[in-house]
Amino acid sequence: MREVAILGVAMTKFGNSEKTNIEMFAEAGLGAIKNSNIEAKDLEALFFGNCLGTFEEGQMHMAPFAHSVLGMPMSSPATRFEGACATATVAIRHASLLVGAGVYDMVIAGGAERTTAMGTPLATRTFAMGCHAQYESPLGITFPGVFGMAAHMYAKKYNIPLKELKRNMAEVAVKNHFHGAKNPKAHFQKEITVEKVLSGGMVADPLQLLDCCPFSDGSAAVVITSADKAKQLVDKPIYIAGTGQASAGPLYLQQDLTRVKAREISIKKAYKQAGIAPKDVDLCELHDCFTIAEILALESMGFYEFGKAYDSAAKGETRLGGKMIVNPSGGLKAKGHPIGATGAAQVTEVVEQLRGESGSRQVEGAKIGVVDTLGGDYGTVCNIILRS
């Protein structure tokens, strides 16, 4: 495998969009092409992520339309990827693998999602389609419910009073909103308080409204090429040092929900390929779909021992200025979570951070950043390690 690099990246502002999925992708994709100093005709393939276009817009088979709005040649195939919330990360990983293998020299990958077009009841129903349709969904389980079960199990397993755990979970939301307030592309750009999180409506015990990421619209895209080509085209290529991906079955096979085993396997592969250890990581964009999810991710990625990450945000360790900055973009929590685009936005943030382009939320001197995305109820995890 040859070394692979990222050229240009771009994303739309996340939030509520009047634009269609394809129009949002055009904005992100054309931005990424421009930032790469290339033209659409140079792209040999599109790896396109979208989950719920069928329900959002009555649109299946979005990839060739996304391809056409960028002006890509007919000879460059467009393929749709779907890995629930990890969709775009999986698309980017596969783009990277095929460029690494020499099948393509230059490709674009990313995703788009317009979840708010569905409204909350239908959005909740369609998101729950990511759970097992025969054995889980008929029980009325939701993704907040899955992570609510994980939070209860965490409190019990580590003997932490639920009230104390919830206060620390709220600190994760406060921290990510603090970061999001510095990100002009974020869905929510305002700070919140622990008291506000703890006074929100209950969604799935013990998760309250502000423990949960929002339904968002948005798109993001990245251009991927060989390291050799990248050096000729941009000043600061960012290298894909390692990737990992793992698949688990339905939730009931996971048993201990405090341990995301697919993540433990995926990140281990990525660290090994990159030749690094968790202590070498300067920043991380990880899957904080719910506040407890950030705590679980910090542990299964090896940044903390199991049972020890719950007060990481409260201690300021993961906040800008802390020892290992987590979700400087605001994360899914504040930046927003247009599921099919999320992974590409995480990569976009890490690439910009490693280039020193992140303004008031810049992680000073960042050289190695990790992307972590979890899809469904623990079924898919994908990791990408980037270095400057």
Add this chain to the structure above:
Amino acid sequence: MNEECTFEDYQKSMADNKILGVLCADCNTITAPPQAVCRKCSSPNLSPKELGKNATLQTFTVIRVAPDGMNPPYIVALAETDDGPWVIGNLIGVDPDKTDLELIGKRVTMSSQHTKGNLYSLADFHTLTFSLQ
């Protein structure tokens, strides 16, 4: 061996209040709900096996914002059956507003209930329930 046990078989058993899994002839592990290979050793040498009704609750949540077509609040829980497999179901007979962590570790009896399908589901279902012992 290698007797196929489908979702329809599982549903028919649930209608008779029997919870179906599959027993592995190679490693003696029970997999539930049924699937084509053993969850432990991936062997396809399986035969249908009815599970006992006793389990221990391992975690739960109360769903308050529900998918289209459901009536919250209700409790979803994971339990470890005495036969080994972990299963997911609804905890019934408990007031959702009077739940706390003390529920975890409680002994439960498994049964089934009829659940209406909706626009996007395959059909009506017989779903797993837990009741405190």
